[in-house]
Structure formats: C-alpha cells, structure tokens
Amino acid sequence: MLRGIAKVRIGVRDQERARTFWVTTIGCDVVQDETYGDERWLEVRLPDGVVLILERADQPADAPPGQPNTPVFLACDDVDATWRELAARGVAFPQEPVDMPFGRWALLTDTEGNHFPLVARTG
Numbered sequence: 420m421l422r423g424i425a426k427v428r429i430g431v432r433d434q435e436r437a438r439t440f441w442v443t444t445i446g447c448d449v450v451q452d453e454t455y456g457d458e459r460w461l462e463v464r465l466p467d468g469v470v471l472i473l474e475r476a477d478q479p480a481d482a483p484p485g486q487p488n489t490p491v492f493l494a495c496d497d498v499d500a501t502w503r504e505l506a507a508r509g510v511a512f513p514q515e516p517v518d519m520p521f522g523r524w525a526l527l528t529d530t531e532g533n534h535f536p537l538v539a540r541t542g
Contacts, residue, residue, distance in 0.1 A: 424469055426462070427491050430476025431531040434461050437473045440530040444508050447471070467494070478532070485514050485526060487534045494540040498523045501537060 431437035438461060441447045447463035450470055454460075461473040471491075495501035498516045502525045506512060513534065514526035525537045 426470040426472055428472045428474050429489060429491065429529075429531075429533060430478075431473045431529075431533070432476065432478065433531065434459050434473055434475055436530050437461075438463070441471065441473065444510060445505070465493075487526065487536050489533050489535055492536045492538050493527070495537060496540060498525055498537055498539050501525075502527075505537075
C-alpha cells in the first residue's frame with residue numbers, strides 16, 4: 420500500500436551551490452552524494468523525511484512571475500515565522516506571506532531559480 424512521497428526530483432544548474440543552499444541555509448541532511456561517470460547523484464532530506472534529489476538541469480522550468488515553477492510545496496507550522504527565519508538566513512522571497520483562498524503562503528526561491536510555495540502544514 421502507498422504510504423506517501425519518498426523522493427522528489429528538483430532540477431538545479433549547480434549541484435554544489437544547491438547542496439550548500441539546502442544543507443547550510445535550509446537545514447537539510449545529506450542522504451547521498453556520489454559520482455558515477457560524469458554524473459552526480461545528490462540527495463538531501465527534509466525534516467519530515469522526504470528526500471529531494473538535486474538533479475543537474477540546464478535551467479529551471481518557466482513560470483509566470485510570482486508563481487511556483489516546481490510541483491513541490493514546502494510545509495511549515497507557521498508561514499510568517501518560517502518566512503522571517505529563512506529571510507534572515509538570506510533566502511529570497513519573490514512573494515512575502517499573503518492570505519490566499521487556499522490559505523496563507525509565501526514563495527521562496529532557491530539558488531538555482533526554482534520557486535517553492537511555503538504553506539502551513541494541515542492535518
């Protein structure tokens with residue numbers, strides 16, 4: 420039986436820069452960082468156990484300004500508190516916290532141009 424999401428692929432231009440962002444700035448743990456041939460397999464784990472595969476890509480997906488360009492929504496307990504904490508660490512937010520019909524959210528950008536919605540965990 421399915422139990423949830425285990426891993427999600429995120430396209431990044433510079434795997435080392437992305438590793439630093441996700442580990443040092445966000446606080447993820449490195450799960451695996453191996454080379455095989457000319458490729459590098461890099462995984463980091465979010466606090467809830469979901470693993471992000473930081474996969475080499477030439478550019479992030481296109482999205483209209485202020486919109487996500489990944490299918491990943493990052494969860495937190497308090498959008499405003501998390502926004503303040505991450506902004507203090509230097510994380511860019513093209514959309515600061517606002518109320519939307521589906522709840523409060525903010526939009527953060529990683530070092531690779533990926534835009535992730537930040538939402539309060541529900542349920």
